[in-house]
Amino acid sequence: xxxxxQSPRHEVTEMGQEVTLxxxxxxxxxxxxxxxxxxxxxxxxxxxxxNNVPIDDSGMPEDRFSAKMPNASFSxxxxxxxxxxxxxxxxxxxxxxxxxxxxxxxxxxxxxxxT
Amino acid sequence: GExxxxxxxxLSVQEGDNSIxxxxxxxxxxxxxxxxxxxxxxxxxxxIDIRSNMDKRQGQRVTVLLNKTVKHLxxxxxxxxxxxxxxxxxxxxxxxxxxxxxxxxxxxxxIP
Numbered sequence: 001x002x003x004x005x006q007s008p009r010h011e012v013t014e015m016g017q018e019v020t021l022x023x024x025x026x027x028x029x030x031x032x033x034x035x036x037x038x039x040x041x042x043x044x045x046x047x048x049x050x051n052n053v054p055i056d057d058s059g060m061p062e063d064r065f066s067a068k069m070p071n072a073s074f075s076x077x078x079x080x081x082x083x084x085x086x087x088x089x090x091x092x093x094x095x096x097x098x099x100x101x102x103x104x105x106x107x108x109x110x111x112x113x114x115t
Numbered sequence: 116g117e118x119x120x121x122x123x124x125x126l127s128v129q130e131g132d133n134s135i136x137x138x139x140x141x142x143x144x145x146x147x148x149x150x151x152x153x154x155x156x157x158x159x160x161x162x163i164d165i166r167s168n169m170d171k172r173q174g175q176r177v178t179v180l181l182n183k184t185v186k187h188l189x190x191x192x193x194x195x196x197x198x199x200x201x202x203x204x205x206x207x208x209x210x211x212x213x214x215x216x217x218x219x220x221x222x223x224x225x226i227p
Contacts, residue, residue: 004158031213043159043204043217055213091158098213101166103149106158 004107006092012113018080021110024073025094033104034067034077035091043091049075050098082114123202124221134192136221138205143186145207149215150179150190154201162190162203192223200225 005024013019025032033048047057052069060067064083069075079086089111093104128134140148146167151159165172165179165188172179178191188205202222206215 042219045214048213050213093158099147099208099215101147101164103161103164104215106151106160108156109158 004092004094004105006090006107006110008110009108010111010113012115013082014115015083016081017114018078019082019086019112019114021077021090021092021112023075023077023092023107025075025092026105027073029094029096029105030072031095031098031102031104032069032075033093033095034075035093035106036088037091037109038088046077048098079112082112084114087112087114123219125224126221127224127226128195130197130225130227131194134190134195134199134223134225136190136192136203136223138188138190138218138221140186140188140205140207140216140218142207142209142216143183144209145216147208148179148181148188149206149208150177150188151204151206151217152199152201153204153220159204195223195225197225197227199223 007022030051034046035043037043046059047067049069067077089109091106091109093106095102095104149164150162152162153159163174163177163179165181170181176193180189202220204220205218208215
C-alpha cells in the first residue's frame with residue numbers, strides 16, 4: 001500500500017482565495033483524521049470521519065473551514081476564504097479503528113502558505 | 116497581543132550515546148500511549164506503543180517507560196544514530212475515546 005496520500009504537497013495562495021486540500025486514506029481504514037500543525041499550537045485535530053461520516057468537528061476553527069468525505073477513498077478539507085493565519089501544515093491520517101490500540105498512519109502533509 | 120510560539124524542548128546527543136525523551140501527560144484516565152517520530156518535511160510515524168497495564172515495553176533500540184503515578188512517559192533510544200534526528204511526540208488515548216491527544220514534541224539532534 002502506498003500509505004496515506006495527500007495533495008498538493010505545497011500550496012501558496014493569496015488571502016481571500018479558496019483552498020482545497022485532498023487526502024486518500026489507506027484502503028480498508030474506516031477512520032480518517034484531519035490535523036493542523038503550527039509552531040504556535042503544535043498538532044491539533046480538526047475533524048475526523050468514521051465510514052465517511054463526520055463524527056467530531058469540534059476542532060474546526062471556524063465556518064471558513066469545511067471537510068467532506070464523499071467516499072471511502074477520498075476526503076477534502078476546504079478553506080474559504082483563506083487568511084494568512086491559516087498558514088500551517090495540514091495532515092491527513094487514517095486508521096483501521098479509532099483509539100487504542102489502533103495507530104494512526106499519517107500522510108506527508110500539505111504545507112499551506114497564505115499571503 | 117504579542118504572539119508566542121511553542122518553545123519545543125530540544126535534546127542534543129552524540130552519535131552512539133543513549134537518548135531519553137520525556138513526556139508528561141494530563142489525563143489520568145488515559146490508558147494507551149504512542150510515541151511518534153516526525154522527520155523534517157514528513158508526517159508523524161509510529162514508533163512504539165504501551166498500554167497502561169504495563170510499565171515498560173521494548174522494541175528495536177527503543178524502550179518506553181510508563182509511570183502512571185506521576186503521569187509520565189519516556190522514550191529511550193539506544194545507540195542513537197544520525198537518522199534518529201527528528202521531533203518526537205507522545206500521544207495519549209482514553210479507552211472510551213476515539214481521539215489521540217498529542218504533546219508538543221521534543222526535537223532530538225544527533226551529533227555525528
